[in-house]
Amino acid sequence: MTTVLAIVLSLVFLPLGLAKIAGVPVMRQAAAHLGMSTGLYRVVGALEVAGVAGLLLGLTWMPLGLTAATGLALLMAAAAVVHLRHGDPPPRAVPAAVMALISLAYAATATTAG
Template sequence: MRTGRPPPVHHPVLARSEETPAPRPELSMFITTLVITTLFALTLLFSAYGKLVRDPQQMKTLEHVGFPAQRVPLLATAEIAGAVGILMGLAWKPLGVAAAIGLIAYFTGAVASHLRIRDWRILPSAVLLLAAVATLALRLVLR
């Protein structure tokens, strides 16, 4: 009895042979971690640069939430340390975990600074907080 479907065709390139190893999920997880960590680190470095050169938009936001202008370089230092920590943490897991936890604390403080003054424009800080949480989760999942 014929069903109307053509019989399966064996394609020599697309068919998986017994010799072809299956893809390794740990490799794809590492690549995912590498990409997310690198993008997050670049974002942190860009933000730190803005603070160090006193970008008017960043300074306006920091002034609005009541952060002292003379201490802005400390925020930039924390962001640079976090970026370096998560990148180096790709090679040494404990450092990556510690850096991600520090960044979670940093961005929790940023969100809290906005909420403290009833400023609901927390999207940038909240997104970076979620990026820090994702970075930590990926570091903990990887062996």
Template sequence: MFVFAAVLSVLLAVVGLAAGLPKALLKGNIPAQLQSAGGLSAPLVRFIGLAELAATAGLLAGLFWQPIGVAAALGFAVLLVGAIGFHAKSGDYANPETRGNAMAPAILTIIAIAVAVTLILAS
């Protein structure tokens, strides 16, 4: 069970790194691909990026101490639920052009919960 938890943790950490790094390193205005009808401010985008990077670090640390990994996975799931709410409020799920990108947080939420459950079961 631990091998499965480790694989899921690493995969989710890679996604968190890929999503969080550009947001955390954001300088100036928000790029077009991060803009939406909701109008996130640049400092908020940077904060979200830092939270994603913290979750990434926690997921990797959780490979050595499982309680940290569980907390990181659950924290990442909470962040992703917020993203789902933001996309829903922005109408991204109703728009066929933006629906694909808006589905990523929903899928990743399921994976984050699976990481937390597998880490709990592996301990």
């Protein structure tokens, strides 16, 4: 189950993180909508890509996977809060909240498996 969750999370976070780093127009628009600079949004993207690396490497060394999953969960919880604080309707915060929960599920399964 840990492997499945790592792959699912990686398939979501890797393209989004890379798009933020590359400054794809839709990501620049999202950053502007949330009142963030493109540079800060690139940092968020780099954290997402680093989280993916940590999740995948964590399949062989659990402490790294736990750290990465915890970091991604915190990042996504913060994203949900940022959406709500900027006046987005609650459904706009749901994807970030769901990704936070999936990241926590990875951490829980890695802990019980390890």
